[in-house]
Amino acid sequence: MSFSDGERHTRRRRLVAKAFTRRRVEELSALIADNANRLLDAMAAGGEAELISGFTTPLPLNVMTTFLGVPFADQGAFQRWLDLMVSVDPADVADIPVGVTAMIEYIAALIAEKRAQLGDDLISALIQLSDEDGGLGGSEVLAMVFELMTGAYETTKNLLSNGILALIEHPGQLAALRADPGLTGPAVEEMLRFESPTTSTLWRFPREDVVIGGRRIPAGDPVLPLLGAANRDPRVFADPNRFDLFRPNLKHVAFGSGPHTCPGAAIPRLEARIALPLLLARLGDLRLAVDRGQVRYRRTFMARALNAVPIAFRAATQDIAGTPAASREAAKSAAAVSSPKW
Numbered sequence: 001m002s003f004s005d006g007e008r009h010t011r012r013r014r015l016v017a018k019a020f021t022r023r024r025v026e027e028l029s030a031l032i033a034d035n036a037n038r039l040l041d042a043m044a045a046g047g048e049a050e051l052i053s054g055f056t057t058p059l060p061l062n063v064m065t066t067f068l069g070v071p072f073a074d075q076g077a078f079q080r081w082l083d084l085m086v087s088v089d090p091a092d093v094a095d096i097p098v099g100v101t102a103m104i105e106y107i108a109a110l111i112a113e114k115r116a117q118l119g120d121d122l123i124s125a126l127i128q129l130s131d132e133d134g135g136l137g138g139s140e141v142l143a144m145v146f147e148l149m150t151g152a153y154e155t156t157k158n159l160l161s162n163g164i165l166a167l168i169e170h171p172g173q174l175a176a177l178r179a180d181p182g183l184t185g186p187a188v189e190e191m192l193r194f195e196s197p198t199t200s201t202l203w204r205f206p207r208e209d210v211v212i213g214g215r216r217i218p219a220g221d222p223v224l225p226l227l228g229a230a231n232r233d234p235r236v237f238a239d240p241n242r243f244d245l246f247r248p249n250l251k252h253v254a255f256g257s258g259p260h261t262c263p264g265a266a267i268p269r270l271e272a273r274i275a276l277p278l279l280l281a282r283l284g285d286l287r288l289a290v291d292r293g294q295v296r297y298r299r300t301f302m303a304r305a306l307n308a309v310p311i312a313f314r315a316a317t318q319d320i321a322g323t324p325a326a327s328r329e330a331a332k333s334a335a336a337v338s339s340p341k342w
């Protein structure tokens with residue numbers, strides 16, 4: 001999808017849109033809530049935890065691999081391959097092509113397995129839909145699965161990590177969100193604007209000469225539009241460096257714009273709208289466990305990605321069923337704001 005245009009591109013997007021059925025998405029809501037609760041159970045016990053390894057990594061990893069139909073036991077390998085893909089750490093240079101090749105080989109084998117016995121997962125749906133639509137062969141499905149996985153993981157992880165950190169750093173906004181779960185939807189949009197999970201789109205190549213900001217860009221020259229900068233454009237957003245859950249008519253470009261705009265945008269929105277109220281209900285008095293200066297960003301390409309976020313909190317009490325009543329209430333109100341637009 002990312003590297004095609006015109007009819008081929010439209011066809012691939014159509015296949016993906018068809019595979020994301022309403023039923024699949026509804027099932028995703030339950031999967032997100034179950035996973036979030038399981039992770040919070042483990043985290044809440046301690047009173048202190050590391051947000052990224054404890055919550056914001058395993059949640060999108062598990063949701064997306066389960067959605068696709070990747071066996072649970074292989075999630076760790078996927079995590080390593082996906083981390084390598086955005087690394088610019090010199091220590092990883094030799095491992096990156098090895099990881100990419102391993103991931104491609106893994107997905108190819110998984111597709112062959114699913115093709116032999118179709119299941120009720122997204123990969124099986126893509127195989128069927130691609131065949132019905134005059135399938136362009138196994139490599140098309142392989143490329144789509146590869147792209148869905150790489151598109152889904154790092155980005156959603158960053159949305160959750162950066163957004164929760166922004167809330168911790170703005171206690172007034174955090175308190176407003178705790179007081180009114182109806183603010184969850186707007187909060188997720190402001191999280192996407194304020195700390196855009198992916199800082200740029202992929203490369204663009206103008207078809208004709210264009211002039212932007214008084215500078216001529218010749219046809220064919222590579223351009224890397226910076227979404228993070230656009231989302232803090234003072235001509236569009238008043239006081240753009242202020243984190244503000246009450247911005248009216250917030251229209252950011254965190255998911256890009258135009259024909260290549262993110263086809264999966266509803267998934268991270270759903271994930272954040274369900275996970276955030278659950279997390280806030282379980283972890284009271286949420287704060288950093290270290291000085292802000294110790295919270296660093298990873299050296300990555302295209303991603304606004306934190307290294308580690310040690311947090312401290314007061315765990316909410318559990319009810320008899322082992323699920324905090326407050327969490328269930330929060331899940332209900334998240335569901336009310338989480339009707340995805342496909």
Ligand code: HEM
Binds near residue numbers: 261
């Ligand atoms: C917070 C999470 C996410 C963010 C911020 C995000 C952001 C983006 C952006 C900015 C683009 C456009 C890139 C460009 O124009 O070159 C894009 C494209 C894409 N995204 Fe996402 N994305 C997220 C989650 C997801 C998820 C969950 C999926 C899969 C289910 C996904 C799949 C894709 C795919 C396949 C494309 C390529 C579309 C095309 O070229 O037509 N993304 N995403």
